[in-house]
Amino acid sequence: GDSVTQMEGPVTLSEEAFLTINCTYTATGYPSLFWYVQYPGEGLQLLLKATKADDKGSNKGFEATYRKETTSFHLEKGSVQVSDSAVYFCALSASNSGYALNFGKGTSLLVTP
Amino acid sequence: DGGITQSPKYLFRKEGQNVTLSCEQNLNHDAMYWYRQDPGQGLRLIYYSQIVNDFQKGDIAEGYSVSREKKESFPLTVTSAQKNPTAFYLCASRASWDRVSEQFFGPGTRLTVL
Numbered sequence: 168g169d170s171v172t173q174m175e176g177p178v179t180l181s182e183e184a185f186l187t188i189n190c191t192y193t194a195t196g197y198p199s200l201f202w203y204v205q206y207p208g209e210g211l212q213l214l215l216k217a218t219k220a221d222d223k224g225s226n227k228g229f230e231a232t233y234r235k236e237t238t239s240f241h242l243e244k245g246s247v248q249v250s251d252s253a254v255y256f257c258a259l260s261a262s263n264s265g266y267a268l269n270f271g272k273g274t275s276l277l278v279t280p
Numbered sequence: 281d282g283g284i285t286q287s288p289k290y291l292f293r294k295e296g297q298n299v300t301l302s303c304e305q306n307l308n309h310d311a312m313y314w315y316r317q318d319p320g321q322g323l324r325l326i327y328y329s330q331i332v333n334d335f336q337k338g339d340i341a342e343g344y345s346v347s348r349e350k351k352e353s354f355p356l357t358v359t360s361a362q363k364n365p366t367a368f369y370l371c372a373s374r375a376s377w378d379r380v381s382e383q384f385f386g387p388g389t390r391l392t393v394l
Contacts, residue, residue, distance in 0.1 A: 199380050210385035218380040265330050270322035
């Protein structure tokens with residue numbers, strides 16, 4: 168079945184450091200891929216998405232490119248801020264369950280001043 | 281403002297009791313979903329609904345029930361049959377029945393069994 172694997176955290180970075188969170192997926196067909204962010208005690212917010220191969224999603228300085236050849240959707244940001252501290256989830260939409268999202272386990276990011 | 285509301289924010293239940301979690305959306309979305317989140321885990325699908333009066337089981341439906349009598353409402357009942365119900369519950373909706381639309385999430389309900 169479809170699945171998402173993302174790097175385990177926690178990840179601790181200093182402010183202005185470069186961020187990469189790895190995400191790879193297994194899916195039949197052509198899924199859409201998403202990154203969501205969750206702040207403590209809150210629901211999830213969409214960060215970015217890509218719906219076909221070679222698409223690049225971007226938002227708030229974050230970027231991820233849909234790589235079909237490596238089945239990857241790594242999240243990157245050139246210079247993180249303290250306010251980026253949160254849990255990040257990679258997900259794909261699964262056609263076999265009403266396009267529900269299939270999530271990775273999440274990566275906790277802590278950015279220190 | 282359009283969005284998804286979940287209530288209550290915190291819920292405490294005694295063992296053996298059924299409890300119902302509310303989810304309402306005013307986004308005019310057709311599809312709605314319930315997920316469960318445990319510490320250090322991703323979200324797992326409990327139930328989903330693509331249209332009024334229709335819903336399907338997700339990966340972990342045992343011990344849960346839902347209804348979809350109105351487009352804007354998708355309540356989740358956690359029954360006494362759910363062996364380990366303490367978790368964070370998230371409701372979501374999306375506009376259309378295709379793979380590209382993103383889901384919008386509510387703020388969640390944290391359920392604790394005493």
